[in-house]
Amino acid sequence: MTLLKSYENLDYSEALESSKEAHEWLEINDRRFGQLINGKFISNKDSKLIASLNPSNGDLLANIEIASSSQLDLAVEAARKAQPSWELLGGHGRAKILYALARLMQKHSRLISVLETLDNGKPIRESRDIDIPLAIRHFYHHAGWAQLQGKDFSSYQSIGVVAQIVPWNFPLLMLSWKIAPALAMGNTIVFKAAEQTPITAMFFAHLCEQAGIPPGVVNMINGDGNIGAELAAHKGVDKVAFTGSTAVGQSIRKSTAGQGKKLTLELGGKSAFIVFEDADLDAAVEGLVDSIWFNQGEVCCAGSRLLVQAEVAEDLHLRIKQRIKQLRLGSPLNKSIDLGSLVSKTQFNRVNKMVKDGLKHGGEIYQACDIQSEGNLYPPTLITDIDSSHPLAQEEIFGPVLVSMTFRTQSEAVELANNSRYGLAASIWSENINRTMDVAPKIKAGVVWINCHNQFDASCGFGGVKESGFGREGGKEGLYEYLKPKGLKPSSKITLSKITETAKNDAIDRTLKLYIGGKQVRPDGGHSIATFNADGRHAAYVGSGNRKDIRNAVSAASKASSWGSQSGHGRAQIIYFLAENLSVRESEWIQRLVTLCGVTKKQAKAEFDESVSRLFTYAAWADKYDGAVHNAPYRGITMALPEPIGILAQIAPEELPLLTSISLIAPAIAMGNRVVLVPSERFASVALELVQIIETSDVPAGVINIVSGNKRELAEQIAGHAEIDGTWCWADKETIASIESISAIDLKRLWVHEDSDRDWLDPAQGESLEFLRNATEVKNIWTPYGD
Ligand code: NAD
Secondary structure (H helix, E strand, O other): OHHHHHHHOOOOOOOEOOOHHHHHHHHHOOOEEOEEEOOEEEOOOOOOEEEEEOOOOOOEEEEEEOOOHHHHHHHHHHHHHHHHHHHHOHHHHHHHHHHHHHHHHHHOHHHHHHHHHHHHOOOHHHHHHHHHHHHHHHHHHHHHHHHHHHHHOOOEEEOOEEEEEOOOOOHHHHHHHHHHHHHHOOOEEEEEOOOOOOHHHHHHHHHHHHHOOOOOOEEEEOOOHHHHHHHHHOOOOOEEEEEOOHHHHHHHHHHOOOOOOEEEEEOOOOOEEEEOOOOOHHHHHHHHHHHOOHHHHOOOOOOOEEEEEHHHHHHHHHHHHHHHHHOOEOOOOEOOOOEOOOOOHHHHHHHHHHHHHHHOOOOEEEEOOOOOOHHHOOOOEEEEOOOOOOHHHHOOOOOOEEEEEEEOOHHHHHHHHHOOOEEOEEEEEOOOHHHHHHHHHHOOOOEEEEOOOOOOOOOOOEOOEEOOEEOOEOHHHHHHHHEEEOOOOOOOOOOOOOOOOOOOOOOOOOEEOEEEOOEEEOOOOOOEEEEEOOOOOEEEEEEOOOHHHHHHHHHHHHHOHHHHHOOHHHHHHHHHHHHHHHHOOHHHHHHHHHHHHOOOHHHHHHHHHHHHHHHHHHHHHHOOOOOEEEOOOOOEEEEEEEEEOOEEEEEOOOOOHHHHHHHHHHHHHHOOOEEEEEOOOOOHHHHHHOHHHHHOOOOOOOOEEEOOOOHHHHHHHHHOOOOOOEEEEEEOHHHHHHHHHHHHHOOOEEEEEEOOOOOOOOHHHHOOHHHHHHOEEEEEEEEEOOO
16 A cells, blocks of 8 residues: 555656657758659759648758649659569569568667657657557568469459558558558559658658669659649549548549549548446556557547446546546657647647537536647547537547447447447457457447457558448458459450330230339339340330339348348358259240340350359358458457448449349348349349349348339439448449549448459359459457456
8 A cells, every 4th residue: 555655656757769860860851851753852942841840849840842743743654654563573572672671660660760759749659669660560561462462362463553642640650551562562652641740751762762662663742632632633543542531531532533543541430449337447448548548549540439338437437537647748759658749739729629619519528637738738538428419429539538428238339339420440348258249240340359449460451431431451351452353354245236126026015113122113203114125126114213212222221131140151042042043944044135135045045054153153152251360469369350341232234134133143142231233224124034033032121122224323323322331333434433423422332343344254254252352341350368
């Protein structure tokens, strides 16, 4: 007792890390940085400048030149020119250079840590022990992936020129997350650091030269959001990898619409920190220190929403307040502080205003020290007595501010955790493994930590769902973001003959209805469209769906959510049954394809056989596409689980209508999604005839829905529908541009293709793992063990 008391009275003396070497390096560079283009540092004395300041004291660190549009063009051109030989260098050649970069970063790690702290305001303890070691680990880890690329990704190739844009909260770590995998997979880069924190990127630029990166492979431009916007929309760029706010992510989704670019968006969050009554409360409090007070709360996945079971809420709040009192704020270079400076005065004012405005809606605030604006030190904060609709519970504050709410039951905890437009991360605190493993899959987020928070590693994928963006960084799953399948080639054999309407068919009039919620239903608008045989004769009428029909289909799909929690074995049985029921109608289907599509009997048989085989393939995968256990350096396991995306809309290609309908539906439902299929316009009747097979194969109502009609109109309704989680689309350029732009509203996952991008009859192109990857989203669940 006496001993404890004497500890309480202890104070810490200041232990400042020296910044001498860092300032010397800045002086050598005249405290001015331009652009790295084609291996050379380009400076222009007439450039507009941004001052990069030390946020803890306002001192000027360096002036940064804003890149001009013509400098941007030069950077993109250099990257384009350098790309083929960088890819051709091969995995081993690239591995050696990535390894050299890792070694160089390690050699200069102390200097880099100090530069990072000076520029960003984060405690030196964090840059020294977390940011920089993790950044280095990314280069080591991806040197390994470069070496393995030839064997592990032999059916993939590099994407080309990648634009990478990062925010200011983890400047060098975000750079490493982006640059290491892109380089490993043979891409070249135009990178833009955040205007507030470009210094360590400039240091890295010097290391690139020393590591032997060929000219043009890594280009770095500086500037604010304007040049960022120009870079993202640049026609010479094949992919944009962006980390930053959701609003800017949405604007990039719009500005790149129709450009055929691949996109990864790592955006904001409001992650839940869920504490059950059976949690180790002291461990949870320490977890909060690592979660919301790490990096001053300027962390996209900070556990900023505490959800605590009512029974222990009072106790936990008391412990948190006690802990807050012990947290030390101060000079970022002081080795014994817990929280440093927010990144800028602007950010300080933003956080301060958000909290003040938020409290007008109610809530009780606890801060143990006064808000000081000097040094932009914002105190660790707890806000209680609010509900989940409160602005402070919904909006990302991006500061050291924790809001707390209570729940009574496990299902209420899940509901509250998912009550957010974001879906980046969550942590679950409970000593009961059954409970944690039950809750983790129910949380809509890309990362879930069990009894820990803010764990990261290069071997584990990171990224969000919903408005936290899409795509993964890190882990094997992150590498596919920098690759594209090799050898896609449209079939030259398939040409769609032009229809000229001739005589009416003698057969009885057929009207094929829409298929929604397990029932054949008339289209809401009461309109039908005539479809024709290949010889021009009238074949049948098909329903012409509208916005209401899409809504009904989505609502039916929504009710069928238990499909996702069925076992893979259970789903496989139903897909096998579909194959069985289709195969017994072989002659009828072959005749149908001949009559409708104008193909020969042999071609129709090939399409039919491949369709049955494809159902078998995805029935087989249903219980075998089962994720991974990542090898992160900690005592625990990280499971990378492929989860269904949810409700997936699928706009089918025009050709091979039986095979393409099945090629889309089967992988999606095998992975547990529910689908709304918009079939080929010309051959809609083929997909609608499939209803007879679906109805006799025990497919639960709502799992497969088919809405025929005008592709463009239906695609646009789908893009704007908030309950659709993802969309696959084969359509013309204009339709793709339109849905890419509309879907910016809720950042839906898209997988889009121009019509006829592949030979569907070739299994290598028409049934690859690419389909399963696009039917799933990887969730990484971190589970530490031991004392
Ligand atoms: P921001 O979106 O304002 O800026 C991020 C970067 O984008 C900067 O480099 C900026 O210059 C650039 N930019 C700004 N406008 C642009 C435009 N129109 N087009 C292209 N580029 C543009 O974000 P911020 O305030 O710097 O960073 C904080 C945000 O970043 C938070 O929302 C946080 O959650 C998010 N973040 C997410 C992750 C993640 O992995 N999900 C990681 C870190 C930060």
